[in-house]
Amino acid sequence: MLRPIPDTSIFDLRLSLRGRRLNKLCAALCLPQEREAFKRDEEAYMSRFSLLEEEKNLIRKRDFRGLIEAGTNIYYLLKIGSVTGNGLYRMGAQMRGESYEEFLATRKFKDAI
Amino acid sequence: MPSRIVGGIGLSHVPSVGPVVDRNRTQEPAWKPLFDAYIPVREWLAQLEPDVAIVIYNDHAADFGFDKYPTFALGVAESYAIGDEGFGTRPLPRVQGDLDLSIHLSEALVYEHEFDLTLCQEIAVEHGFLVPMNLCFPHGQGKDGMSGWPVRAIPLQANVIQHPLPTARRCYKLGQAIRSAVASYPGDSRVVVMGTGGMSHQLQGKRFGYMNEEFDQGFLDRIESDPEELAGITHRRLMEEAGAEAVELIMWLTMRGAARGKRVHRHYYAPMTTGMGLITFEG
Numbered sequence: 210m211l212r213p214i215p216d217t218s219i220f221d222l223r224l225s226l227r228g229r230r231l232n233k234l235c236a237a238l239c240l241p242q243e244r245e246a247f248k249r250d251e252e253a254y255m256s257r258f259s260l261l262e263e264e265k266n267l268i269r270k271r272d273f274r275g276l277i278e279a280g281t282n283i284y285y286l287l288k289i290g291s292v293t294g295n296g297l298y299r300m301g302a303q304m305r306g307e308s309y310e311e312f313l314a315t316r317k318f319k320d321a322i
Numbered sequence: 323m324p325s326r327i328v329g330g331i332g333l334s335h336v337p338s339v340g341p342v343v344d345r346n347r348t349q350e351p352a353w354k355p356l357f358d359a360y361i362p363v364r365e366w367l368a369q370l371e372p373d374v375a376i377v378i379y380n381d382h383a384a385d386f387g388f389d390k391y392p393t394f395a396l397g398v399a400e401s402y403a404i405g406d407e408g409f410g411t412r413p414l415p416r417v418q419g420d421l422d423l424s425i426h427l428s429e430a431l432v433y434e435h436e437f438d439l440t441l442c443q444e445i446a447v448e449h450g451f452l453v454p455m456n457l458c459f460p461h462g463q464g465k466d467g468m469s470g471w472p473v474r475a476i477p478l479q480a481n482v483i484q485h486p487l488p489t490a491r492r493c494y495k496l497g498q499a500i501r502s503a504v505a506s507y508p509g510d511s512r513v514v515v516m517g518t519g520g521m522s523h524q525l526q527g528k529r530f531g532y533m534n535e536e537f538d539q540g541f542l543d544r545i546e547s548d549p550e551e552l553a554g555i556t557h558r559r560l561m562e563e564a565g566a567e568a569v570e571l572i573m574w575l576t577m578r579g580a581a582r583g584k585r586v587h588r589h590y591y592a593p594m595t596t597g598m599g600l601i602t603f604e605g
Contacts, residue, residue: 211557214566216528217527283567284382298595301595304528306528317593
């Protein structure tokens with residue numbers, strides 16, 4: 210097992226297994242009709258994937274840091290971000306505990322998005 | 323004539339480059355430095371006249387899932403579809419493969435070099451594969467869906483996202499095995515090998531947005547001067563010094579194991595959250 214790194218999630222098998230339901234839901238979002246179904250009725254969509262109540266709450270609250278801690282792989286999280294109107298940098302700002310604007314101000318060339 | 327590796331390219335595969343290409347935004351100030359760096363690379367490639375590109379990349383949860391996740395997966399198909407990774411399918415022509423070379427690589431790598439690859443008759447490729455193709459090669463409209471790219475291409479997908487990952491040295495040895503396998507292919511093919519990913523970046527946790535240019539420049543130095551030593555780098559050190567997602571740099575070592583010639587181009591640009599590196603080797 211890899212030793213932890215501060216402020217960093219290491220996506221290993223233990224985490225992947227914990228996030229199995231969440232990652233399955235995200236994987237389905239690679240189809241346009243599934244993205245439409247999610248947008249149409251988020252609650253029904255989450256129920257289809259047998260999410261635990263605490264997992265549903267993370268999606269309801271758009272708690273991206275919590276979703277990562279619950280085992281959502283970052284590349285799967287991007288798909289949830291996309292259907293909820295949250296790009297990578299918005300999700301990242303939240304994970305850093307900053308506003309979107311505060312985060313952009315830390316970048317060298319913030320138009321490269 | 324035996325086939326041979328005519329060039330190797332290490333380069334980054336940042337997803338935001340895709341829409342920039344599709345919407346013709348490459349000359350905007352934020353993006354011009356990146357695309358300008360590829361002008362001489364494209365000229366060099368046009369002179370090298372490669373027939374095939376072997377692209378070592380990682381899928382970002384578009385076509386491979388954790389229910390069955392291969393460590394190394396080689397495409398063995400006539401052509402490859404453009405994947406949808408959750409944001410829609412990019413308007414790009416299908417990628418024409420090289421089935422004969424794929425079969426040869428499969429047999430040589432499994433029998434002679436004992437790399438137990440997962441062999442895939444279908445792969446939908448996504449930004450990990452397509453952004454490097456976009457940077458290095460122009461594409462046409464490809465009305466027949468097949469002829470849109472100037473080279474055939476073979477995807478080689480590596481697990482760099484769900485630990486345990488292959489070690490950096492294993493990736494390097496895979497490159498050496500590819501070099502040997504290409505040399506025993508009778509097809510007189512000219513092959514370029516592309517190792518994609520990184521450089522420094524972390525996309526999650528409180529350390530989101532972490533970059534380390536000093537590490538990245540050192541990596542570019544060492545992959546040129548001493549790849550054998552660089553292949554000893556641990557996942558832990560890569561993640562600690564360059565960010566958790568920078569571990570995908572191990573795929574550059576596959577390229578370097580295959581391409582042994584002199585260094586030709588080198589560039590580095592890091593505008594937002596990922597160090598975008600470029601290095602090429604000839605012959």
